[in-house]
Amino acid sequence: MARRGRAADLGFRLLSALHRGVLAAFGWRVAARIAGMPIVELHTIGRRSGLPRTVVLSAPIAEPGRLVLVASRGGDDRHPGWYANVVAHPEVEVTRRGARTAMVARTATPEERAELWPRVVAAYAGYADYQRRTTREIPLVVCTARS
Numbered sequence: 001m002a003r004r005g006r007a008a009d010l011g012f013r014l015l016s017a018l019h020r021g022v023l024a025a026f027g028w029r030v031a032a033r034i035a036g037m038p039i040v041e042l043h044t045i046g047r048r049s050g051l052p053r054t055v056v057l058s059a060p061i062a063e064p065g066r067l068v069l070v071a072s073r074g075g076d077d078r079h080p081g082w083y084a085n086v087v088a089h090p091e092v093e094v095t096r097r098g099a100r101t102a103m104v105a106r107t108a109t110p111e112e113r114a115e116l117w118p119r120v121v122a123a124y125a126g127y128a129d130y131q132r133r134t135t136r137e138i139p140l141v142v143c144t145a146r147s
Contacts, residue, residue, distance in 0.1 A: 035124050038062045041095040042069065042105075047088035055082045059096070060123035061116065067094060067103070068116055069141040075133030086141060094143055101145060108140040116140050 037058040044053045061068035071083035086092055086105040094103050108116055120140065121128045131138050 035126070037123055038096060040067065040069075042082055042086075043093040043095065043100070044082055044085035045089040047085050053082065053085055055080075057082070058124070060120045060127070062096070065145045067096075067143040068108070068120065069105075069143065070120055070127055070130075071139040071141060072127060072130040075130035077134050077136060079136070079139070083139060083141065091146065092143065103143040104146050105141050105143045108142050112142065113137075113140050116142075 035058065037060050040057055040059050040062075042055050042057055044055075045051070046053050057069050059067045059069060071080050073080040087107070090105050092103050092105045094101050117140065127138070
């Protein structure tokens with residue numbers, strides 16, 4: 001069982017902010033991939049505050065019209081804040097390679113997760129380690145383009 005404290009939470013936020021700054025400063029030409037996966041900015045509405053929130057995430061599955069995000073929080077026993085935001089407010093925006101797209105986010109069904117999880121782990125084996133660290137099932141979030 002893994003639970004990280006306030007210092008780790010602050011570290012996640014600072015790393016995301018730093019990554020956003022690098023992406024913006026270099027026009028998405030630098031740091032737009034990590035471990036072979038594309039990087040995206042997920043723009044949500046805070047579930048409690050109602051304020052805009054942005055987090056930088058990797059997208060292990062990036063297909064035309066669909067992205068799959070992993071609510072791993074590095075194997076912590078708590079869901080990441082961005083996941084709670086998309087559950088409360090599923091209409092999100094995603095920036096990839098500098099282009100912002102309106103999308104709808106939803107938790108993958110158990111059947112979808114069974115199909116997607118091996119592909120997620122194939123993209124980055126660290127996700128399997130994260131799943132072993134926690135007692136919760138790490139949710140996969142499917143984002144599709146809004147019509």
